[in-house]
Structures are given as structure tokens and as C-alpha cells.
Amino acid sequence: MADCSSRSKLVFLFMLIFPHFSSLSLAQDGLVANGDFETRPLNGFPSEATTDGTIEIPSWRTNGRVELVASGEKVGGGIVLVVPRGTHAVRLGNDAEISQELTVEKGSSYAVTFSAARTCAQLESLNVSVPPASQTVDLQTVYNVQGWDPYSISFAAAEEKVRLSFTNPGMEDDPECGPIIDDIAIKKLQVPDKPKDNAVVNSGFEFGPWMFQNVSLGVLLPTNLDEETSPVPGWMVESIRAVRYIDSNHYAVPEGKRAVELVSGKEGIISQMVETKPDKPYSLSFSLGHANDKCKEPLAVMAFAADQAQSFHYTPDSNSTFQTASVNFTAKAERTRIAFYSVYYNTRSDDMSSLCGPVVDDVRVWFSGSSRNEVVPVLFGIGLIFWAYFLVLG
Ligand SMILES: *[C@@H]1O[C@H](CO)[C@@H](O)[C@H](O)[C@H]1NC(C)=O
Ligand SMILES: *[C@@H]1O[C@H](CO)[C@@H](O)[C@H](O)[C@H]1NC(C)=O
Numbered sequence: 001m002a003d004c005s006s007r008s009k010l011v012f013l014f015m016l017i018f019p020h021f022s023s024l025s026l027a028q029d030g031l032v033a034n035g036d037f038e039t040r041p042l043n044g045f046p047s048e049a050t051t052d053g054t055i056e057i058p059s060w061r062t063n064g065r066v067e068l069v070a071s072g073e074k075v076g077g078g079i080v081l082v083v084p085r086g087t088h089a090v091r092l093g094n095d096a097e098i099s100q101e102l103t104v105e106k107g108s109s110y111a112v113t114f115s116a117a118r119t120c121a122q123l124e125s126l127n128v129s130v131p132p133a134s135q136t137v138d139l140q141t142v143y144n145v146q147g148w149d150p151y152s153i154s155f156a157a158a159e160e161k162v163r164l165s166f167t168n169p170g171m172e173d174d175p176e177c178g179p180i181i182d183d184i185a186i187k188k189l190q191v192p193d194k195p196k197d198n199a200v201v202n203s204g205f206e207f208g209p210w211m212f213q214n215v216s217l218g219v220l221l222p223t224n225l226d227e228e229t230s231p232v233p234g235w236m237v238e239s240i241r242a243v244r245y246i247d248s249n250h251y252a253v254p255e256g257k258r259a260v261e262l263v264s265g266k267e268g269i270i271s272q273m274v275e276t277k278p279d280k281p282y283s284l285s286f287s288l289g290h291a292n293d294k295c296k297e298p299l300a301v302m303a304f305a306a307d308q309a310q311s312f313h314y315t316p317d318s319n320s321t322f323q324t325a326s327v328n329f330t331a332k333a334e335r336t337r338i339a340f341y342s343v344y345y346n347t348r349s350d351d352m353s354s355l356c357g358p359v360v361d362d363v364r365v366w367f368s369g370s371s372r373n374e375v376v377p378v379l380f381g382i383g384l385i386f387w388a389y390f391l392v393l394g
């Protein structure tokens with residue numbers, strides 16, 4: 001009897017604790033479960049050829065032709081598969097999908113970082129979705145001579161449990177074609193404070209997606225027109241091609257630990273809508289730098305603020321990797337668009353094919369009118385209050 005009741009107490013306790021357990025196991029920043037596809041399936045990796053049966057990929061749900069591939073493997077046309085990191089990755093055939101459920105904080109925004117490579121077809125793309133949101137990431141442009149790149153997209157968590165899925169929407173003739181993905185990581189995005197003396201949010205690009213310490217390729221930010229959910233809060237990528245988010249571990253960064261490198265010429269535009277007062281004078285300033293990635297000069301950016309557009313060539317002082325540039329403008333509305341693109345299409349001087357470009361960081365917009373007009377009425381007001389005070393006392 002005593003045994004039985006203590007057991008039911010235990011079960012009851014367990015039931016009390018368990019819901020807490022599940023809400024506690026929030027997705028941590030970094031790789032998702034088996035996000036690098038290096039966890040050995042129960043019946044071995046396909047390359048070990050121990051069985052003919054279908055291979056389950058631990059922690060992932062699959063649909064359609066999803067294959068675990070190993071580095072050095074070849075596909076139809078003799079193309080050697082590129083595996084971003086480690087030994088294994090997955091390849092998605094036509095319409096194939098992999099997905100994983102994540103426990104997240106409802107209402108928060110998250111960035112998803114993943115590495116992707118296209119195989120044989122030119123027009124490969126990936127549909128990354130966290131319902132109800134989805135985004136198609138174009139893999140046509142190979143930004144890097146290594147043949148793969150990390151990308152980041154973001155989503156706002158509508159529920160506590162969300163399903164992150166990657167689909168190949170392609171319909172290629174060759175079933176052996178289809179994108180390869182690897183290193184899937186997540187990071188909860190913090191909302192940057194609004195600085196008092198600067199209208200630009202996340203002005204130094206310090207808030208952004210997960211970056212792997214030992215990956216030197218930065219993270220590409222593809223088209224993102226939704227300023228509310230951006231992997232780099234506050235900033236939008238308005239163009240069809242990407243800009244690169246870079247870190248100070250591997251690149252020269254003008255301020256802090258992060259910045260953006262404009263790698264897509266006029267087709268890679270990063271922008272922000274900043275709060276302004278109509279008809280008031282403002283200044284926009286920013287750091288224009290070289291990423292120290294063997295990018296072949298000349299480097300130049302076009303900077304936009306309201307109706308002003310001005311290009312700046314990178315000509316730093318001898319010892320510096322960046323300089324400061326500024327544009328004066330008059331705001332026309334409550335919100336003013338500031339934007340940057342690279343004037344040139346640059347490549348690295350060592351491999352002549354990896355895309356690179358000027359670095360932008362530390363972007364500031366401030367009211368530049370004479371402050372006297374603002375201060376005098378305030379002082380005058382304070383004076384009046386003093387007068388009234390003495391009059392009442394007297
Ligand atoms: C991407 O996938 C999601 C979920 O599978 C789907 O709802 C959405 O329509 C797809 N988007 C595109 C552009 O194919
Ligand atoms: C990157 O670092 C992790 C741990 O810090 C290590 O397990 C992994 O092998 C490294 N990858 C490469 C390509 O160096």
C-alpha cells in the first residue's frame with residue numbers, strides 16, 4: 001500500500017516537473033541537434049555501405065530524396081561534392097525536405113545560420129521556412145572559391161514550438177543535383193537599444209546571426225525586406241544579391257567585432273529607415289574600410305541619405321584599414337532611408353574569383369542644426385518657473 005501511494009506521488013511529481021522540463025529545453029545558441037550531420041545513424045553512414053535500407057538522419061525528419069553525403073563523393077557529372085565542414089552533410093533532391101522542431105521563446109526573433117553549396121545545376125535554391133514565414137535563398141551566385149557559403153535568415157517565433165525546414169523547390173532533370181546543406185545553427189536575437197545621439201539602430205552591426213569561430217567566410221545576408229525581423233536587427237538587404245556579415249576574428253573590422261562587407265557591387269544594398277524630423281538638417285557618417293581579405297582595390301561605396309547620394313573612394317591614412325566618411329542631408333519625412341552599395345565589383349587578388357568589397361561600419365545619423373534654437377526656449381522656460389516661484393514666495 002505504502003509503496004503504491006509513494007509511486008503515484010512520484011508519477012504526480014514527475015507530471016508536475018515534466019512540462020517545466022520541456023519549456024526549459026529552449027533551443028540554445030549554436031548548432032541545432034545534429035545540425036552538422038555528424039551524428040552516426042543507427043545503421044551507419046551510407047558511405048560505410050553496411051546496409052541497403054533507408055538511412056535515418058538522427059534528430060531530423062525527412063521527406064523525399066534526402067541523402068547523407070560525405071566529402072569527396074562524386075555525383076553524376078563527375079562533380080566532387082563539396083561538404084562545408086566536417087565529413088558529412090545532406091543533399092536535398094527535387095522537392096525533398098528536412099525539418100526539425102525547435103522549442104523557442106514565443107514572440108522573440110531568431111536568426112538561422114546554415115552553410116549551403118549548389119551542386120550541378122545553375123539555378124539551385126533553398127526554401128527555408130518556419131511557418132508561417134518562409135524565404136527562398138538563391139544559391140546561383142557562388143560568392144566564394146571554396147564553393148560554399150554560410151547564409152542567415154531570420155524569423156519571429158509565433159509559437160513555442162516551431163518547425164524549421166529546408167526544402168529544395170527545384171525540379172531538375174538530374175536527380176543527383178540539388179543543394180547541399182550543413183552546419184545549421186540558431187541564435188536568439190537581442191533587440192538593440194536606441195542610442196540617444198544616433199538615429200541608427202544597431203549602428204555598428206554588433207547584433208547579428210550566429211557565426212562559427214573557425215569559419216572564415218563570414219555569413220551572407222540574402223534579400224530581406226522585412227525590417228521587423230532581420231538577422232541583423234534594424235537593417236534590410238534590399239537587393240537580389242547578398243552582402244556579407246563579417247567578424248573581427250577573420251577580417252579587419254573598423255569598430256567592435258562585426259561589420260558588413262559589400263560584396264555584390266550595385267546589386268548588394270543594405271539599408272535602414274531612421275527616425276528623423278521633416279525639414280531638419282542631419283549628418284550621416286560611417287566608417288569605410290578594407291576587410292584585409294586581399295580584396296583588389298579600388299574600393300568605393302555609394303551612400304544614400306534622403307535625396308543625397310554620394311560616392312566615397314577608399315583612401316585611408318597609411319596605417320589604417322578604414323576612414324570616416326560623411327554626408328549632410330535635410331530630412332523630408334518622419335523616416336529617412338539610408339543605404340549603401342559598392343560602386344565596383346571586386347574580387348580577391350589571390351584567387352580572382354571570390355567576391356569581396358568595401359566594409360561599412362559605425363553608421364551614425366544625427367541632427368546637425370544649430371542647437372541654440374532648441375536650448376534657448378528651454379532656458380527661458382526654466383527662468384519663468386523661477387520667477388513664478390519667487391513671486392509666489394514673496
Ligand atoms: C516554402 O515552404 C513552405 C513550407 O514548406 C511553403 O509553405 C512555402 O509556400 C514555400 N515557399 C516557396 C516560395 O516555395
Ligand atoms: C571548429 O571548431 C570545433 C570546436 O571548436 C571543432 O570541433 C571543429 O573540428 C573545428 N572545425 C574545423 C574545420 O576546424
Ligand SMILES: *[C@@H]1O[C@H](CO)[C@@H](O)[C@H](O)[C@H]1NC(C)=O
Nearest residue numbers: 315316317318319320321322
Ligand atoms: C604607422 O605605424 C608605425 C608602426 O606602428 C609607426 O611607427 C608610424 O608612425 C605610423 N605611421 C602613421 C602615419 O601613423
Ligand SMILES: *[C@@H]1O[C@H](CO)[C@@H](O)[C@H](O)[C@H]1NC(C)=O
Nearest residue numbers: 281283326327328368369370
Ligand atoms: C556638414 O555640415 C556641418 C555643419 O552642420 C559642416 O561643418 C560640415 O563641413 C558639413 N559636411 C559636409 C561633408 O558637407
Ligand SMILES: [Ca+2]
Nearest residue numbers: 204255256258
Ligand atoms: Ca562594428
